[in-house]
Structures are given as C-alpha cells and as structure tokens.
Amino acid sequence: MLVRYLLAALAAGIFAGVVMTPIHYLKLVPLIEHAETYEQGGHGIEPTHDHQAGLVSSAFAHGAAHEAAGSLILAHSSAAAGEGEEDSAALFESRALGTLAAxxxxxxxxxxxxxxxxxxxGRTITARTGALWGLAGFAAISLAPALGLPPELPAMPAADLGARQAWWILTVGLTAIGLYCLVLRREAAVRAVGILLLVVPHLFAAPHPADLSSPIPPTLAAEFAVASLATGAAFWVLLGLSLGTAMDRFVGAKA
Amino acid sequence: MTTNTHSIAGTASGTRIAAGLFALVLGAFFVWGAGFAHSAALHDTAHDVRHAFGFPCH
Structure with a gap:
C-alpha cells in the first residue's frame, strides 16, 4: 500500500519533470544563455571582477568561491575556460539532456x-485538492526564498554560496512549517505561531554582496526573475495536480 | 485527525510516519543532488535547472 503510494508520487514527479523541460527551454534557458555572453565579458562590457571571472574552470571557481566567503563572486564561467566550449564536467554531452535529467x-x-x-x-492529496497542495509548495519553495534571494542569472553578483544556501533552506523550512500551522491546524495559538514563522525569515536579511554592480542588464534580470517564478508556479500546480491524480488512480481506489 | 477518509490514513500510524519520513529524506536527497550539491559534475549537469528554480547557484 505504502509502496504504491510512493511509486505513485515518483511517477507524478517524473511526469512533471518531463513536462517542465520544454517549458524551461521556451522561457528560461534562452535568458540563461544570453546572460552567459555577459559572463564572458561579451557585448563590450567587462565584468567588474574579471580576475575572478576569467580563465578558470567552473570547478576551480567554486573552490575559490568557498575561500572568499562573503566577498563578491563573479566567477563560475564554464564557457570562459575555452573558446565557447560547453561544460566539461557535466554528466551528459548534451545540455538539454542534463536539464531533462535534473x-x-x-x-x-x-x-x-x-x-x-x-x-x-495524515492528509490525502486528491485531484481536487492537488492544485492547492502544489500552490503551498510554490509558496514555500519558490515564493518565500525569492523574496530574499530573487532568482538570479549567471554572472550576477552574489554573496557566499554556502550562506545563501543556508538562508534558502532555513526560509523554506520555516515557511513550510508556518503554512502547516496556519492552514492545517485549527487552534488559534498554533495559527499565530504559523504567521510568525512565515514572517521571521524575512526579518533576517538574506546574504547579499557588498558590491551590486553587475554586467547583466537589469531588464534581463527582471525578465528572468519573473519568468522563473511563473514557471515555478506552473511546475508546482502541475506537480500537485498529477500527484492528486496519481493518488486517486493508484492508491485511492483501494480505500 | 477527523479529516482522514482514505485508506492511507487507516494504516497503522507508526508505519505511516516511518514511510513519510523515508519519503521526506529520499525526496530531500534527490533535491539536494540536483539543486545544492557542490560537485562540479552535478552542478554543470543541473546548471540551467538550478537557475530556473531559483536555487542559490555559483
């Protein structure tokens, strides 16, 4: 029974992942590739810290990033390692195949x-409630962390990776628990705690670099942030709906 | 919980919690691998997806 439940969840997730790949290629990957031309110092604009963005592989750049905690990191330019060469460390030859797998x-x-x-x-996800479960996931995993760390393009200035990941995980965790307290519980006190948990992560500033100057045009960054949130919402609603449908079909029938 | 209507909720709660925790950890492991692991191979493969989902990257 529980095995069927978990397999149904896996199937729904894989379905959502397959459907999202062409949507990513339609809305997001072109913007990422556009941004990477600035990462290489293209379009006549030099990266502000080209000694870091320069001739290093992305693997090395990550190593440097960990040492330079809190400082401006414009590294990570896989393509800068060679003349327009693609990622060397990727598991797949094709970039699209890597995106599909991920x-x-x-x-x-x-x-x-x-x-x-x-x-x-102790709840069940059905086709009727699936979209709501998906929206809750969107709120916790896309929307809340985006308030502090907007979805960013390659070559945008960013603070230390570890610090940003820690803030992201903390925000997602507290938001998820907060939503549970607020939506699924009835007690007034628990709901109040839920609201508090939703607000608390945003009282502590997300890690940001000291120097915000970026080679990326602001319009491109804004377009990407909105596109990322919109496709994120689509992913979560699709995931919730397919999860609910899979549960109805493979698990609920045994009720 | 009064809203339990399906058979899953009828499963012994210990088993249900254990399966829930197992799924949570397995799911988190998948997401960690695709979105957070610092390995260069995983990063380069999942690069576009990390940006697309707004995971902290670079």
Missing part, C-alpha cells in the same frame, strides 16, 4: 517530499 530528479524529489508531507500530516 528536472526528472528535482520533480521526483519534490513529489516525494510533498507526498511525505501529506503522509506525515
């Missing part, structure tokens, strides 16, 4: 976590 894994991961949340809170 989408499958991400979709399966989030589907399992959403199904686990329903299991742990």
């Amino acid at each position: 989408n499958l894994v991400t979709g399966a991961g989030f589907a399992l976590m959403l199904a686990a949340t329903a299991l742990l809170t």
Whole structure:
C-alpha cells in the first residue's frame, strides 16, 4: 500500500519533470544563455571582477568561491575556460539532456517530499485538492526564498554560496512549517505561531554582496526573475495536480 | 485527525510516519543532488535547472 503510494508520487514527479523541460527551454534557458555572453565579458562590457571571472574552470571557481566567503563572486564561467566550449564536467554531452535529467530528479524529489508531507500530516492529496497542495509548495519553495534571494542569472553578483544556501533552506523550512500551522491546524495559538514563522525569515536579511554592480542588464534580470517564478508556479500546480491524480488512480481506489 | 477518509490514513500510524519520513529524506536527497550539491559534475549537469528554480547557484 505504502509502496504504491510512493511509486505513485515518483511517477507524478517524473511526469512533471518531463513536462517542465520544454517549458524551461521556451522561457528560461534562452535568458540563461544570453546572460552567459555577459559572463564572458561579451557585448563590450567587462565584468567588474574579471580576475575572478576569467580563465578558470567552473570547478576551480567554486573552490575559490568557498575561500572568499562573503566577498563578491563573479566567477563560475564554464564557457570562459575555452573558446565557447560547453561544460566539461557535466554528466551528459548534451545540455538539454542534463536539464531533462535534473528536472526528472528535482520533480521526483519534490513529489516525494510533498507526498511525505501529506503522509506525515495524515492528509490525502486528491485531484481536487492537488492544485492547492502544489500552490503551498510554490509558496514555500519558490515564493518565500525569492523574496530574499530573487532568482538570479549567471554572472550576477552574489554573496557566499554556502550562506545563501543556508538562508534558502532555513526560509523554506520555516515557511513550510508556518503554512502547516496556519492552514492545517485549527487552534488559534498554533495559527499565530504559523504567521510568525512565515514572517521571521524575512526579518533576517538574506546574504547579499557588498558590491551590486553587475554586467547583466537589469531588464534581463527582471525578465528572468519573473519568468522563473511563473514557471515555478506552473511546475508546482502541475506537480500537485498529477500527484492528486496519481493518488486517486493508484492508491485511492483501494480505500 | 477527523479529516482522514482514505485508506492511507487507516494504516497503522507508526508505519505511516516511518514511510513519510523515508519519503521526506529520499525526496530531500534527490533535491539536494540536483539543486545544492557542490560537485562540479552535478552542478554543470543541473546548471540551467538550478537557475530556473531559483536555487542559490555559483
């Protein structure tokens, strides 16, 4: 029974991941590729810190990034290592194949976590409630962290990776618990705590670099942030709906 | 919980919690691998997806 439940969640996640890949290619990957031309110092604009953005592989750049905690990091330019060469360390030759694989894994991961949340809170996800579960996931995993760390393009200035990841995970965790207290609980005190948990991460500033100057045109960054949130919302609603449908079809029938 | 209507909720709560925790950890492991791991191979493969989902990257 529980095995069927988990397999249904996996199937729904993989389905959502497959569907999202062409959407990413339609709306997001062109913007990422455009931004990478600035990462290489193209379009006549030099990166502000080209000694860091220069001739290093992305693997080396990450190593340097960890040492230079809190400082401006404009590194990570895989293409800068050679003349327009693609990532050398990637698991797949094709960039699209890598994106597909990563989408499958991400979709399966989030589907399992959403199904686990329903299991742990004693609720069921159905085709009727699926979109709401998906929107809750969107609020916790896309919207809340984006308030502090807007979705960013390659070559945009950013603070230390570890610090940003820690803030992101903390914000997502507190928002998820806060939403649970606010939406799924009835007690007034628990709901008040839920509201508090939703607000608290935003009282502590997300890590930002001291120097915000960027080679990326602001319009491009704004376009990407909105496109990322919009496709994120689409992903989560799709994931919730397919999770609910899968539960109805493969699990609910045994009620 | 009064809203439990499906059979999943009828499963012994210990088993249900254990399966829930297992799914949560497995899902988090997947998301970590695709979105957060510092390995260069994983980063380069999942690069566009990390940016697309707004995971902290670089």
